[in-house]
Amino acid sequence: MRLVVARCAVDYTGRLTAHLPLAPRLLIVKADGSVLVHSDGGSYKPLNWMSPPCRLRTTTRTPEEAALDEDDAWTEQWDVAHDKSGDHLRVRLYKVLEDSAHELGVDPGLVKDGVEAHLQALLADNIETLGSGFSLVRREYGTAIGPVDILARDADGAAVAIEIKRRGEIDGVEQLTRYLELLNRDPLLAPVRGIFAAQAIKPQARVLAADRGISCVTLDYDALRGIDDADTRLF
Amino acid sequence: MRLVVARCAVDYTGRLTAHLPLAPRLLIVKADGSVLVHSDGGSYKPLNWMSPPCRLRTTTRTPEEAALDEDDAWTEQWDVAHDKSGDHLRVRLYKVLEDSAHELGVDPGLVKDGVEAHLQALLADNIETLGSGFSLVRREYGTAIGPVDILARDADGAAVAIEIKRRGEIDGVEQLTRYLELLNRDPLLAPVRGIFAAQAIKPQARVLAADRGISCVTLDYDALRGIDDADTRLF
DNA sequence: ATGTTTATCTCGATA
DNA sequence: TATCGAGGTAAACAT
Known part of the structure; x- marks a missing residue:
């Protein structure tokens, strides 16, 4: 699991098209390649996301390269594609505040009662x-x-x-x-x-x-x- | 927003009762006090959570205190209570792998099309x-x-x-x-x-x-x- | 793989 | 405030 806190902009095209303007957010990349984009409020639903199975392709630019692109100075871009449906999520990172990774393993799972x-x-x-x-x-x-x-x-x-x-x-x-x-x-x-x-x-x-x-x-x-x-x- | 990666166990009582056995997970505490418990797979929906409005009360023990409680050596316990419904989420942290916090501010929100x-x-x-x-x-x-x-x-x-x-x-x-x-x-x-x-x-x-x-x-x-x-x- | 039903559904609109 | 309908519903379960 990779955790990134960054100013970012997000675009989704799939069953609908949606756009998230530039703002600081939490980005989670899970072990299966799925991606969640969370704000610091709302409830458990991400602002935007990509469900597995999907592929994540990362493009990086040096700060110098980014600076040359004055209108859109992103330093890292994630392209997450859902294999079957053709859905696509693009995240552009502008300023990374945190970037960490952890191996969590498979969860033993939830025990429920009362359904x-x-x-x-x-x-x-x-x-x-x-x-x-x-x-x-x-x-x-x-x-x-x-x-x-x-x-x-x-x-x-x-x-x-x-x-x-x-x-x-x-x-x-x-x-x-x-x-x-x-x-x-x-x-x-x-x-x-x-x-x-x-x-x-x-x-x-x-x-x-x-x-x-x-x-x-x-x-x-x-x-x-x-x-x-x-x-x-x-x- | 506080991000904690830790070995933890979780209990929820409310509209149902649910239990998560001890395992490493991602814990997110949002600015409004809501809490999400995520595993490293099965995206989108947390394993367990508490929606706002709710109150988070934290109890900490020193490693020495925890060691005295041989059967259940947690070092930190979160009690998250939903004000209205009486729902209650308890998270016990056993080994903290990461603990960070960020001020993200209010998100400008999602722009949708095609519904x-x-x-x-x-x-x-x-x-x-x-x-x-x-x-x-x-x-x-x-x-x-x-x-x-x-x-x-x-x-x-x-x-x-x-x-x-x-x-x-x-x-x-x-x-x-x-x-x-x-x-x-x-x-x-x-x-x-x-x-x-x-x-x-x-x-x-x-x-x-x-x-x-x-x-x-x-x-x-x-x-x-x-x-x-x-x-x-x-x- | 596909269809059906549930959900701590969430979320927005509306009366 | 309650209610109702839609959702990128997701996720679990049966076929």
């Missing part, structure tokens, strides 16, 4: 939170267009398809609608009703769900985990 | 590229569930709703379908047909569009811009 997969597992384990008498048929119930998160049966034995999202938005309702359409063609299952379950559901998604006859349920991750932990402790 | 809004403007200006006799009714034609990109009329005076995407995917077809359903309830407009226009349209989106009776048109950004420039030059 949608966990929500699904928790809800499957505690399916009766959706209504008394609910029973799990199976998680990831396959259909021709992909698996439904959970298929269950309610107290009356009627099939219920459940779509789980961390954030309930309109797309999720559309997705569940497509699943329901397919599932209801199966005479062994029909009629199948839908439940849209999420930690938070946007108003537009609620309206669309209501229009499609789909119920909405708000999930409380911590409460579900609490129930689950309590269950586990019983054994 | 969807531009495509929409270009197509509105050159609506006849969709068919001879086409005329623009208006851009961003409002409906109860949001504005349609373009409403036009064809040579026969029939209404046409146009959805524009940079990349034509299944979501865009769903969106246009919803608009068409609503627009066709308006007796002053009905029947309204749909055109799905994008720089590239995925096969699945094409299939769905065909199934819904929606035409697909591939847009050539450079050609449209060429036409537009030519038009402009005529005046």
Whole structure:
């Protein structure tokens, strides 16, 4: 990993064209050749970047050579090309404030907990939170267009398809609608009703769900985990 | 901006919990207090981070103090807390390989070109590229569930709703379908047909569009811009 | 390799 | 301030 702090100007051409005027910034060149251009603010997104796989070609000029080019006195130029897409990033360095390099090796990686997969597992384990008498048929119930998160049966034995999202938005309702359409063609299952379950559901998604006859349920991750932990402790 | 390269371990609790085991990484502290943890690969997104607004509290131990804590001999600990959400990031530094700081100032910002809004403007200006006799009714034609990109009329005076995407995917077809359903309830407009226009349209989106009776048109950004420039030059 | 879905999404526009 | 839609979405996961 090479770290450069420098006054620089950046041009990107690819799916769009973008330009960063001359200013001091942090430039990171990673081991795979990818490049990040960061300012001293904003959030984790770089101002500009090139993703791997890509090739970095460096052109250098002496200060004397640069001085001859009065209008554009850069001393170093990086041309980073993405092999497949043809995207191109050009960084021109004007004044280098720092330039260092380190060998970091491959990272052992991140351990995560609390994402949608966990929500699904928790809800499957505690399916009766959706209504008394609910029973799990199976998680990831396959259909021709992909698996439904959970298929269950309610107290009356009627099939219920459940779509789980961390954030309930309109797309999720559309997705569940497509699943329901397919599932209801199966005479062994029909009629199948839908439940849209999420930690938070946007108003537009609620309206669309209501229009499609789909119920909405708000999930409380911590409460579900609490129930689950309590269950586990019983054994 | 402070740059630290160090062997470190990271823990995050917030919308999820995550842990990074001990390994050498790049740590960036920006002027607004935000923190990024980067590995030497897998670009763009940090392994872990804290977005502003947040507060950074640093605890340091002398090497002697650290040595006394045999199991966990960190010399410096960062506690980064997000004020609103209660998210918390803890970084423990074990061996610092580099530690530098720079004043970069506020970035002048990115100049972009070629996004969807531009495509929409270009197509509105050159609506006849969709068919001879086409005329623009208006851009961003409002409906109860949001504005349609373009409403036009064809040579026969029939209404046409146009959805524009940079990349034509299944979501865009769903969106246009919803608009068409609503627009066709308006007796002053009905029947309204749909055109799905994008720089590239995925096969699945094409299939769905065909199934819904929606035409697909591939847009050539450079050609449209060429036409537009030519038009402009005529005046 | 390709398609699909998620995301501590980020970011900007808008009501 | 909240909400909504787009993104050079990126990245993970399944096919």
